[in-house]
Amino acid sequence: MFFELIASFVAGLGAAGLVLALDRLTGRHIPRWIMPAAAGLAMVGYAIWSEYSWAPRTVAGLPDGVVEVERIEERKPWKPWTYAVPQATRLLAVDAGGAATHPAAPGLRLVTLYAFARWHPTRAIPQLVDCGRGARADVSDAALADPSTAAWRPLERGDGLLAAVCVTTAD
Known part of the structure; x- marks a missing residue:
């Protein structure tokens, strides 16, 4: 956040410098209010630009095997332009390349x-995904010991988490 504040100041100084240079080249015929404007x-x-490019820059920086599964866009009253073009403020990504399976439960992925x-800092959330039923559950010691005790939540048929994690499953 601090670096973006500094970058914003640098952009302002750069624009003021350009106007100053144009003013000198035109023989000081540019109105004085143009520089601060x-x-x-x-x-x-x-x-x-920084707000709108955050999501694509974050996704571009993900390591191999980590796939974006959902992008949450919001509109804010103090940013009226977000009503025309909503701004992505949150992302969910899954480490599909690091999905673990168990021979006793081939349809489940950890x-x-x-x-x-x-x-905000990035949060890592361990999840169990049941590719056969199309559901997910938070990981707990009890759920790892016996997946049937997990609190399973159904996922929509075209959910990005299922698509990313269950691509090789024929369940």
């Missing part, structure tokens, strides 16, 4: 679900 617009523009949120 350009600096302010550059800072706001950078902040908006995976790590990663929850990314803007300005």
Whole structure:
């Protein structure tokens, strides 16, 4: 967050410097209010770009085997432009490449679900995924010992978690 604040200031200074250079080249014919206006617009523009590019930059930085399964977009009243184009503020990704199976339960996968949120630390959430039933459950010692005791939650047929984790399952 601190680096983005510094980058915003640098964008403002850069825009002010461009206006200053143009003012000198035109023989000082540019109105004085243009420089602070350009600096302010550059800072706001950078902040908006940074907010909207956060999700694609985060996904691009994921390691091999970690797949985005859901992108949550929001509209905020203090950011009126999000009503025209909603902003992605949270992402869910799964480590599909690191999915573990057990010979006694071939339809079950043990995976790590990663929850990314803007300005918050990443959370790793262990999940059990039942590819045959199309359901998921939070991992606990009891659920690992006996998956039938887990609190299973059904997933929609086209859910990204099922698609990413159960691609090789013919259950």
